[in-house]
Amino acid sequence: MLDDRAKKLLLSLIAQYIGQGQPVASKALIEHAGLELSSATVRNVMADLERMGLIVSPHTSAGRVPTPQGYRFFVDAMMTVGQYSSVEDDLLQAQLQPDTPQRLVATAASLLSQVSQFAGVISTPKRSGQQVFRQIEFLSLSTQRILVIVITPDGDVQNRLLHVAEPYSASQLVEAANYLNSHYAGIPLSQIQKTIKQELSHLQQRVADLMQAAISQPVQDATTQLEDALIVKGERHLLNVNELTSDMNRLRQTFHLFDEKTRLLQLLEQASTADGVQIFIGGESDVLPFDGVSIISAPYSENNQIIGTLGVIGPSRMAYDKMIPLVNVTAQILSRVLSHTSTTTNIEY
Structure with a gap:
């Protein structure tokens, strides 16, 4: 438990450190906090704050910097999401215009990176086996390799x-493509898989085998699904963050997180159950085990789902008062645009 004086000094120290990036000494803290206290x-x-694990003195410096627990106290104290600046709100609104869901989420990730000057990340809409195709060829x-060309309802080619x-x-390739296009275009692949064996019994066996293989592969290709399920934009911005570039081990761990998509997806999946913005501060738990990095996230929806x-x-030393509203506003605008897009075009994921 902290008394009001300790709380004010801690919050002042963290705000000063976020703004300047230098360990905060007692004299500077007194001037910044505006309290009538002796050195x-x-x-x-x-x-006392250091004994409680909320701040730490780096190396031989006379100043202090916040720990992950200190950042958590700071964030919890100012978690009321305020209004983002109108200029940047307008920027987001202007850029996130009705489009295909895939391009919308990619644009949202790019905008998050552009405005924050950090990395923007987004998990793509859950499809749950509901992939459909408009045309297949x-x-x-070669004698043992066939390229399956799938055109989605949005016009994307896979x-x-x-x-x-x-x-x-x-002729067998043409027969298989014509049958799939005329009978199954627009139907979820998971549904096709349940019925295709019985419905193809009258066709030549090898043509039927080819069609079954073509339908099952996009659903069963776990690696492709993982790659498609996560979009990361602007990782290069982190190379301009002093706290990361001055600690190569921390920078390596951060970029490994981008490569290890499973863990990042698990983090975002956990955030999807939260009510609004959720913040992961590195080093405070096993969820994000290395310190110096934070993730601010929020779920987005379509038609309230x-x-x-x-x-x-x-970096953990980020302007939370700006980043939290940025993420919150982006999620709200994306949800609004996706709901509008699905209502007017009836898009299937």
Whole structure:
């Protein structure tokens, strides 16, 4: 428990450190906090805060910097989300215009990175096996390789490579594509998989096998799903953050988090169950075990149903008073635009 004096000094110290990036000494803290206290009293309070694990003295410096627990206290004290500046709000509103869901979420991640000057991250809308195609084609690359060309309802083109035991003739490839396009275009792949075996019994066995393989691969390709499920933009901005570039181990751990998409997706999945903005501060728990990095996230929705999470990844020494509203406003605008897009175009994920 902290008394009011200790709280004010702690919050003042963290705000000063966030603004200047230098350890805060007692004299500077007295001037910034605006309290009528002696230097000895402030030093005693700071010693108490250090014993409580809220601040620490780096190396031989006379000043103090916040710990992950200190940042948590600071964030919890100012978690009321305020209004973001109208200029940046207008920027987000102008950029996030009705479009395909895939391009909208990519734009949102880019905007988060652009405005924050950190990394923007977003988990793409959950599809839960509801992928559909508008058109599908087969192209023989060799006697044992067939390229499956899938055109989505949004006009995006996806390629899948099938390995086959024996070659297919051009007429067999055309027959398989024509049948799939005429009978299954616009139907969720998970639904097709349940019925395709029975419905293809009258076709030549090898043509039926080819169609089943083409339908099952996009759903079962876990690596592709993982890559598609997460978008990260602007990681390069973190190379301009002194706290990260001065500690190569911390910088390496941060970029490893981007490569280790499973953990980052788990973090965002956890945030999707939160009511509004959620903040992960590195080093305070096993969720984000290394310190110096924070993630501010918020879920976004379509027609009041949460379908993903977006956020900003940056140093723990970030301007939370700006980053929290930025993430909150972006999630709200994206939710509004996605709901409008789905209502007017009836888009399937």
